Amino acid sequence: MGTYIVRRLLQMIPVLIGATFLIFAMVFALPGDPLDGKCGERACPPAYAAAFEEKYNLNDPLPVQYFKYVGNLAHGDFGETYNGIKVSDQLKERYPVTVKLGTMAVVIEAILGILAGVLTGIRKGGFLDNLVLIATLVVISIPIFVIGGLAQYFLAVKWGLFPVTVTSGEATFYQLLLPAIVLGSLSVAYVARLTRTNLAENLRSDYVRTAISKGLTKRRAYGLHALRNSLIPVVTFIGFDFGALLGGAIVTESIFNIPGVGNYIFRSIKSRDGASVVGAVTVLVLVYLVVNLIVDLLYGLLDPRISHD
Amino acid sequence: MTEQSIVEAPPTVDPHDAGEVGEERSLASDAWRAMRRNPLFWVSAVMIAVFVVMAAFPGLFTRTDPTVPVLAEARSRPGDGTWFGRDIQGYDIYARCIYGARASILVGLFTSIGTVLLGGTVGVIAGYVGGWVDSLLSRIGDVFFAIPLLLGAIIFLVSLPDFFNNNYLLIVLKVVLALVVLGWPSLARLMRSSVIQVKPNDYVQAARALGASPGRIIRSHVLPNALAPMIVVATINLGAYIAAEATLSFLGIGLQYPAISWGIDISSAIVGLRTTPHMLFFPGMFLSLAVLAFIMLGDAVRDALDPKSR
Secondary structure, eight states, X not given: OHHHHHHHHHHHXXXXXXXXXXXXXXXXXXXXXXXXXXXXXXOOOHHHHHHHHHHTTTTSOXXXXXXXXXXXXXXXXXXXXXXXXXXXXXXXXXXXXXHHHHHHHHHHHHHHHHHHHHHXXXXXXXXXXXXXXXXXXXXXXXXXXXXXXXXXXXXXXXXXXXXXXXXXXXXXXXXXXXXXXXXXXXXXXXXXXXXXXXXXXXXXXXXXXXXXXXXXXXXXIIIIIIHHHHHHHHHHHHHHHHHHHHHHHHHHHHHHTOOSHHHHHHHHHHTTOHHHHHHHHHHHHHHHHHXXXXXXXXXXXXXXXXXXX | OHHHHHHTSOOOOOGGGTTSOSSOOOHHHHHHHHHHTOHHHHHHHHHHHHHHHHHHOGGGTOOSOTTOOOGGGTTOOTTSSSSSOBOTTOOBHHHHHHHHHHHHHHHHHHHHHHHHHHHHHHHHHHHHXXXXXXXXXXXXXXXXXXXXXXXXXXXXXXXXOGGGGSSHHHHHHHHHHHHHHHHHHHHHHHHHHHHHHHXXXXXXXXXXXXXXXXXXXXIIIIHHHHOHHHHHHHHHHHHHHHHHHHHHHHTTSSSOTTSOOHHXXXXXXXXXXXXXXXXXXXXXXXXXXXXXXXXXXXXXXXXHHOGGGO
16 A cells, blocks of 8 residues: 555656646747836836846746756745745635635535436436436536526526625635536536446346345445445546546636636736746646545545555 | 448347348447437437538528627617527627537537547557557656646647637637647547457457558457447547537637637627626527537447447
């Protein structure tokens, strides 16, 4: 187990380096000069421009800039934005909201999705099954920004069930509830379908028949034996999805005016602020890799045949 | 291409259908037989056909020019002279919905072809050659896979040179490129795992023993038996890419005025949601129906190709 984790952590390093380099190279290619408009309606004095370029390593070629950046990153230094604000401070401000939103979405997705999947998987072909299948198809095909707009209009503006927008950086649970439902809606549909297919397949298997024939109640045979085995692909999906939700929250964040990390990256790209973009995306990639490692470790709990020794 | 290469596969005989003797039975013809009986397939096929005709010949559906505004009638409701009403700029929403199909279908189709070609090739090489080549290609795939699709696409699109904004096809190609660059690893992983499953089979070993070249083994023995999962996922992804294009256009990064796209129209409609919801409803409906059609087709193809679900 220990060696497995160490090996996986070591494998993360090339992926992390590759991903940061990719983002760094793309940000490097962004058109526009960071000095534009820095000194009002005139060009910056040469001395200031030289000092500025020196400070942000703007005169170095791409690989040198990148190595300097990674060197600082290894010390936990995310660098500064062109306005002289520490990127790490900004990330500390932005990430909690997005992580809270993403976690709520994942919890909603897991509970609702697995519940719907179990209810339909047990009675495949019934009325409820068809209803849920059609409902998931509808949810999957409506893009999230349409769902978000409609939910905001009907549930928040018209009927007043939820707050319309998030008004502060420290968003409450209630304020984030509707955005989290919107963000998780697509995944709920996928989780429900995945659980349903896997459960229906496992219910036909020999070990469930054995469990029933040796006198176990249906609840125990299905819940303990069939469901546990059916959950492996579902857990994989949910784990992968957490990373995707954090990165994909940008649309939901812009609809509900949430000051999260997606919004931050979007604004930084538009203002050509490289350090913020690379820093924020690096953290996203890191979260994604760590969550995937945790998911792989969870396999052992769900299916004792899988061991990491 | 895929149809033919599947037909060349060694025929798998289904014992349940032993009645029809003499007719050639292959995986593809079996799948086609199952698919023909599926109403889901026909519904989605008709919807896709309509959208493709709409994309190719929008003039068949409307004579109104979608780029001619009638400002005096801006924000008029459906039925006031036009079928779907007019938007903030006074454009005919019906005409814009029809003309918007082209961008979505083109982006979806090209992105799917691109990811299948790139991801499929990488997956086959990684799975068939194995060893350090596999490790290298898999790690490269991991790098692209770890970057969130939407954010990566936004950075990619912004960093592309202005050359790509010259004409309509280049703008479409720009969005396609961004989605292909970030979307290929999932198909490569899928292809790699199915090639690894097929490779140890006896008929592959036999072909190698008979002296067949690696190219021939891959072409006529490995590929036909490993393609099915990728076809299914690529079809479903086509719908997802259409949604992704609309999302990027919604954020103001993908297609831009004067290009016509459902995403752009939804984005400009969302500000007037409270007073003129019809401006959001119609492009949103067209977009959802297009995505739905491809997802249903993917479901039908999976049901036909996966013997376990039958």
